[in-house]
Amino acid sequence: MTQEDRELDSLVRKRIRALRVAQGWSLEELATRARLSQSTLSRIENGQRRLALDSLVTLARALDTTLDQLVETGSDDVVTSPVIDSAHSLMRWPVKADPGMTVVRQRMTEPPPDSPSRMRAHPGREWLVVLSGTVVLMLGHRRFRVETNQAAEFPTMLPHAIGAEGGPCEILGIFDRDARRGHQRSDDDRGANRSRP
Numbered sequence: 001m002t003q004e005d006r007e008l009d010s011l012v013r014k015r016i017r018a019l020r021v022a023q024g025w026s027l028e029e030l031a032t033r034a035r036l037s038q039s040t041l042s043r044i045e046n047g048q049r050r051l052a053l054d055s056l057v058t059l060a061r062a063l064d065t066t067l068d069q070l071v072e073t074g075s076d077d078v079v080t081s082p083v084i085d086s087a088h089s090l091m092r093w094p095v096k097a098d099p100g101m102t103v104v105r106q107r108m109t110e111p112p113p114d115s116p117s118r119m120r121a122h123p124g125r126e127w128l129v130v131l132s133g134t135v136v137l138m139l140g141h142r143r144f145r146v147e148t149n150q151a152a153e154f155p156t157m158l159p160h161a162i163g164a165e166g167g168p169c170e171i172l173g174i175f176d177r178d179a180r181r182g183h184q185r186s187d188d189d190r191g192a193n194r195s196r197p
Contacts, residue, residue, distance in 0.1 A: 009051060012071055017045045019063045034062035102180045104173040105131075112138045112163030119159035124179025127153045128162065133169025137162055 001009070020030045031041040035058065043049035044059075060067045084091055091105045113119065119138060128135070129151045137144040137152050138161040145165065146152050154160060156179045162171070 008071065010047070012051060012056070013045055013047055015070055016059055016063070019065065020045075023063070030059075030062060034058045101177070102175050104175065105170070106173060107168060107170050108133075108135070108162065108164040109168045110163050111165060112136050112161040116141070116159060119161045120156070121159045122156050122179065124156040125153070125176045126156050126160075126179045127151060127174040129172045129174075131170040131172060133167060134165040135162060135169050135171060136165045 020027070023030075025033075027041050027045075028038050031038040034041065034055075036044075036055065040049060040055075041059075044051065044055065056070060057067055060070045063070075089107070119140075128137075128146070130146050130148050132148055134148070135146040135152075137146055137154070139154055139158045140160075144152065
């Protein structure tokens with residue numbers, strides 16, 4: 001076993017124990033959930049038993065994680081810089097935890113559209129955190145006020161629109177892959193419409 005393999009082996013064992021402890025489970029509780037004996041789990045955690053793929057898959061399921069997350073190695077990319085989208089006056093940060101997730105910082109000055117026909121609907125899910133000011137979130141026929149330090153989460157299949165209330169506001173929007181695609185298509189369509197005579 002190479003040094004790199006030993007380090008990964010040790011990391012996986014520490015993760016298994018840390019995830020078990022974080023759930024507040026004893027060795028016996030996790031062993032029961034994973035359908036392993038308590039002594040087998042103990043030997044896996046303390047390095048006295050070889051890590052077998054079938055045991056790792058079973059443990060990942062029991063710990064409500066994935067095998068990939070259980071065995072992923074550390075990354076040096078801890079700090080990321082935003083990508084500036086000057087065409088839309090946005091800063092975007094990719095989120096590595098879930099492929100396709102994007103974080104967008106946006107300043108808004110206009111209220112949401114009055115007309116339901118101007119609301120968007122597309123596959124996906126969005127989250128937003130209000131950094132300053134007050135946001136109005138329109139979801140179908142419902143209207144929500146979201147204030148500084150509050151957050152909202154909603155499925156984007158509901159017709160929705162976001163705008164400012166009572167002055168400028170700033171938000172962090174978090175989009176899953178489908179929601180991001182839906183917004184990119186909408187932005188592209190609006191850009192194409194603006195450029196037409």
